[in-house]
Every structure is written in structure tokens, then in C-alpha cells.
Amino acid sequence: MPARTAKEYDDQVPSIEPLLIKRIQKDLLRWGRDNYSDFPWRHSINHFHALLAEVMLQRTRAEQVVPVFRAFASRYSSPFEASKEQEGIRNLVATLGLNWRGEKIIELVETLKDLGGNIPTALEGLTSLPGVGTYAASSYLSLHAGIRMSIVDSNAVRLWGRIFGFKTDQETRRKRWFMELAQRVTPQNKFRDFNYAVLDFTRKVCRPKPLHAMCPLTGICKHYRRLHK
Numbered sequence: 001m002p003a004r005t006a007k008e009y010d011d012q013v014p015s016i017e018p019l020l021i022k023r024i025q026k027d028l029l030r031w032g033r034d035n036y037s038d039f040p041w042r043h044s045i046n047h048f049h050a051l052l053a054e055v056m057l058q059r060t061r062a063e064q065v066v067p068v069f070r071a072f073a074s075r076y077s078s079p080f081e082a083s084k085e086q087e088g089i090r091n092l093v094a095t096l097g098l099n100w101r102g103e104k105i106i107e108l109v110e111t112l113k114d115l116g117g118n119i120p121t122a123l124e125g126l127t128s129l130p131g132v133g134t135y136a137a138s139s140y141l142s143l144h145a146g147i148r149m150s151i152v153d154s155n156a157v158r159l160w161g162r163i164f165g166f167k168t169d170q171e172t173r174r175k176r177w178f179m180e181l182a183q184r185v186t187p188q189n190k191f192r193d194f195n196y197a198v199l200d201f202t203r204k205v206c207r208p209k210p211l212h213a214m215c216p217l218t219g220i221c222k223h224y225r226r227l228h229k
Helices: 020-034 046-054 063-073 086-094 099-114 123-127 134-144 153-164 175-184 193-202 222-227
Strands: none
Touching: 020 175, 020 193, 046 063, 046 086, 046 099, 046 134, 086 099, 123 134, 134 193, 153 175, 153 193, 153 222
């Protein structure tokens, strides 16, 4: 049976067996424990640094962000310190590319300073901050604030589209049904570890050109089955 198109899923979430979800969660959590990427922001207890890392990571390889994040974290412990050195922030962030990012980070720093250094703990509050979109907000809440959220980006779209066998396009990640699907697959417990596993797995294995020999999900992946009939 051919894969269903993204359009066919506009009004409903694909039916997924609970046992299949449990297996996906178990397999990815196990893979994640053995293949965890030890990036510095994953250990930060400074929520200001954690949120800034999520903004820096937008459309940028994690490895490229590491030296910039470390330099930023060593210089500015809070938005109060960072707001004093706007030019320093511009110069530091410029190495990551995207001309708008430096100005958005400066705006974010100033906004957080005005909020007394307090970071919102609701999705709506976070996405009202400069430079913080739904993806960065969800990542921050799930990975740093202990709030269960699914993380939806183009890599997650590719992963779930392949596993569950539906076609995707550039708009899939914005569809309500897809966000509901991603939330359903995200476990109630260990959601932080699971989301880290998804981030690492889509970067290392389920790439645009997948490394099937390294994939623990080939037994349940509809994309793999179609390729190996």
C-alpha cells in the first residue's frame, strides 16, 4: 500500500497501536543511553544559558554552537550582565551566521532583564519573547524546565514520517495532527531523555540519507520495509 500523503492526514491523527508506541519509546531510550551527545548546554543549570542555547541552535549545527555557547556562558551569567555588552554579543554570535540572530538575542536579553531575569514557564509566554519560536520554546521547556513537550522540527517530521509511513512536506510540522502525533509518541516519563534521543538519532542515524545498518527501528519502520520488499 502506498504511503498516504500529508494532505490526507490534515483532519485526523494516524491510528497508532499503543504497543508500537511503547516499543519506539523503549528502543529510542536504549539507543539514546548508548549514543548520547555530551553538549555543554545539556548540563547547564543556568536557565538563561539554556534558553540562549536553544536560540543559538536554530538552523545551526550543534557542533558549531559549542564554542560560542561556552564563550557566552563564561562571560554572561545573567541578562543583567549581558545587556551591558551588546556589541560583544553581536561579535560573538556573528560566527554562527544568520544576520538577524545577534539582534534578536540582544532583544531577548533586554526583555529578560525587564522581566527581572525570570523566564516564562508556559509556551505562550516563551514564544512571546524575541527570537523564541515554538521549537525553541518546546525544547527549553522539555529539556531544561521539566515540562513534558514534544519537539517538532524538520528532523522529527522525517523520522515519524518514515516510521509511520506517511509523506511529508514543508508544512507538516505545523499541522495540528502532526503535533498531536509527536506529543502522543513522547512518553509521560523520561520525556527529557527521549527528546534528547530523538535529537541525536535524527542527527546521527535517521539522516536525509539514513544509515540503516545502525538503526534499531528497521523492524517497525514502514519506510525501510518499502525499500526492502
